[in-house]
Amino acid sequence: MINYGAILTILVITTFSGSAGALALKKGMNDLPQLSLKLVVTNGWIYLGSFLYILSAVTNIALLKFLDYSIAFPMTSLTYVWTVIISYFIFKEKLSIRKVLAVILIIIGVFVISQ
Template sequence: MRYYLILLVMTIIGAYASFFLKKASSTDRIQILLLTPSLYAGGFLYLLSALLNIFILRYMDYSVVLPLTSITYIWTFFMSYFFLNEHITRNKIMGIVCIVLGGVFITLG
């Protein structure tokens, strides 16, 4: 159970990493991009997420860990809605439902 919690934290960190890189992408000049703190925050969080992934793979099957990393998309869905004011569509909701069901089937198997 402890490793599933670490995996959950890893997916949240990965979603925040993507969020910060999205914020960094708002510039159109490479010089400004290199000075943007969001770029470094996103890179650091991706590194942290990758290290947690390596740790988890020592204790859990790859065939379980990799599919469950798709939980990151669920956090990204909510973050894009609340922080980036993106719209929720029926297709996005259906995608989230499929991810949740897939995660349930993977953990039960």
């Protein structure tokens, strides 16, 4: 029997941690006054972003246990939805009509492919 609650939980963790990881890396790089290896390896945001990316990869592998690849991989596009939402609140990026439309289309696409 398929546990849809578990699959949904893994999907949310996979997509949210991937998006949050990328945004943590962006924050870490934005905080650097100059690009140097010493500054990169001493930046906590870089470690957080790396950890979240690894978490995303591990949960993505777990997701493949429960779903066909042709369904699981397109569902990971929800990462882009999280990225737009988090970027709006954390980095104060603007939400254009195109971005909102793109997010809506991604959600519709994920819904259609999951049926």
